[in-house]
Amino acid sequence: MKRAALLAVPLTLLLPAVAVASGNKHVEVSATPRPVEVVPLPCFPSGKLTLGMTNTGRKPTIADMRISGEPELTLSRRQFSSYLPVGQLVKAPLEVTVPRGTAPATYGVDLSVGREHLRVPISVQPVPRRDNVLLGEQAVASSTHGNMRLCGGVDGNADSAQWGASGWHDATKGVFPDTYGVDFVAPVTVGRVVLQTLDSARYPASVMGIRDFDVQVRSAGTWTTVGEVRSNVQGNVTVTFAPRPVDAVQLVSRDSNDHGYSRIVELEAYSS
Ligand SMILES: [Ca+2]
Structure with a gap:
């Protein structure tokens, strides 16, 4: 069953990736989509990111991803730790929100495993015109x-x-x-x-x-x-x-x- 689930994962989820060697660990870090678009409204459905770690080594391992970003960004998690079987993509969701009024600009979330880093661009969008006045509000x-x-x-x-x-x-x-x-x-x-x-x-x-x-x-x-x-x-x-x-x-x-x-x-x- 797990193999079937693995095959169903789109290849784009695996890219782009960086290979990390930390001691005997070989972990690929991935994040999708890139960039991530965020609308500065409290309930607007944006800022959803899927983090991934793949063990490319020959033995199961445990990896810790540290997650940080600029002070304007609120992150739903600061760490992603997991046991990693060999060759299996392990995923976790990350939600990024920004306060109402945040100026449109590109920010970034930094993912670190060991000494390696992956920076994910966070694109803060203008608030869209909405006919439904409840959309995305608190x-x-x-x-x-x-x-x-x-x-x-x-x-x-x-x-x-x-x-x-x-x-x-x-x-x-x-x-x-x-x-x-x-x-x-x-x-x-x-x-x-x-x-x-x-x-x-x-x-x-x-x-x-x-x-x-x-x-x-x-x-x-x-x-x-x-x-x-x-x-x-x-x-x-x-x-x-x-x-x-x-x-x-x-x-x-x-x-x-x-x-x-x-x-x-x-x-x-x-x-x-
Ligand atoms: Ca709904």
């Missing part, structure tokens, strides 16, 4: 299940088939309400909110989706309910209301069709 939730990501509901991926990697649900099974939304850094005009709840062939919305929910917007510290949906069995639900400037948007989930979790694949909001 998500806020009443709770988040340990298997899920807080940002999963505003990462731009509304595909229920990728629910595990890109969705959100709460951590309080069978207990409602749950809330999920975004706090804006400055008021934004909102007149339409779109919920994509879990709705796949295996997990249809009528079985696993959010059933009863309210849409609320906050202005000057006061929440206002602008839409109520009850007995929903659809995957994609749009709520429209008179457009207004708001400083936060949230969905209040009051029940799901399985009475378990509140599952959001993507929550979007538009000006009209």
Whole structure:
């Protein structure tokens, strides 16, 4: 099985690489993609890098990769240590984020194994124009299940088939309400909110989706309910209301069709 998995790894993952000899260790270090693009928004799906180490020697070994970068960069890990069987690529994810307002420029992440280094360019991009004003903004939730990501509901991926990697649900099974939304850094005009709840062939919305929910917007510290949906069995639900400037948007989930979790694949909001 492991051999089959190895063969499935694209060759590009192995390149470019540097050979490292440290004592009796022979380790190739790889990173993909290069450069890595990062958008300076808290939940924007960027800055994802796959680190790799391959033992090119004749004996299994243990290798430690040290990971560092400029102070503008926040790195999800500082070290990648692994037992390395001979000839097998061992991978680990690295996420790179930068604060809102970081100027577009090229930075770098340095990977070191022994005395060898690989510098991965980190290209900070301008914030793109977005019709969906929730995309990439800071998500806020009443709770988040340990298997899920807080940002999963505003990462731009509304595909229920990728629910595990890109969705959100709460951590309080069978207990409602749950809330999920975004706090804006400055008021934004909102007149339409779109919920994509879990709705796949295996997990249809009528079985696993959010059933009863309210849409609320906050202005000057006061929440206002602008839409109520009850007995929903659809995957994609749009709520429209008179457009207004708001400083936060949230969905209040009051029940799901399985009475378990509140599952959001993507929550979007538009000006009209
Ligand atoms: Ca998503």
